[in-house]
Ligand SMILES: Nc1ncnc2c1ncn2[C@@H]1O[C@H](COP(=O)(O)OP(=O)(O)OP(=O)(O)O)[C@@H](O)[C@H]1O
């Protein structure tokens with residue numbers, strides 16, 4: 001079975017602008033893989049290289065050393081076959097919500113009728129029916145997030161990258177969107193790499209969670225989320241196994257915070 005994605009002993013150094021600036025090592029010897037259909041959570045301190053991992057897979061940057069694969073092939077140049085939901089919603093302000101959702105299909109040459117049909121199904125699933133002709137500035141923050149997620153999932157990429165997609169939303173809307181995301185994901189089950197700072201969210205969504213060390217980012221530990229699906233995101237925190245996983249993740253994070261503080265004081 002071809003892996004969905006793989007990073008093999010990847011290092012990434014950035015050379016900051018400005019003379020005599022030292023290169024900054026963002027990722028150090030990172031090896032990770034996702035199987036088709038697997039939902040993987042990525043957690044780690046700010047600046048540990050989580051977005052860098054996604055940018056490498058999207059082909060926006062190249063590794064300094066090591067290999068990056070998408071569907072078994074090395075990533076060379078911009079990888080427009082991968083779905084990428086960045087932190088900002090990136091909707092086109094001059095297009096209606098429906099036209100935004102259909103945009104990727106349009107670029108891929110899908111005919112109008114099929115576009116409409118595929119968009120309709122997903123728009124309905126996230127409760128945006130009736131808002132098809134609204135422009136992004138006429139939608140709430142949560143609605144824009146829904147539209148941007150649907151816009152990426154509608155073209156059925158086998159691999160989808162999500163970078164803190166629910167970051168700026170209130171706690172209540174986040175949980176509702178997590179529930180909707182799991183339902184959308186379940187339709188075609190793409191492999192997902194999902195970056196979040198929210199431990200509860202990572203457990204609720206993921207099959208596996210990888211924690212990172214502080215910079216330079218290395219994989220610290222793998223946590224298998226062996227909770228049955230479908231999951232009730234509203235009540236998942238009541239499960240005993242949830243509490244164990246939460247404690248294990250929090251231990252990882254605490255160690256990294258302590259290490260960062262030592263670095264500062266020494
Ligand atoms: N294009 C770039 N040029 C220079 N440095 C960069 C670039 N992208 C990222 N970096 C640096 O690499 C490190 C990792 O950044 P990255 O955005 O991957 O972190 P992150 O784990 O996503 O953090 P956060 O949780 O805050 O989003 C940071 O120190 C950042 O300044």
Ligand SMILES: [Mg+2]
Nearest residue numbers: 050051052163
């Ligand atoms: Mg980031």
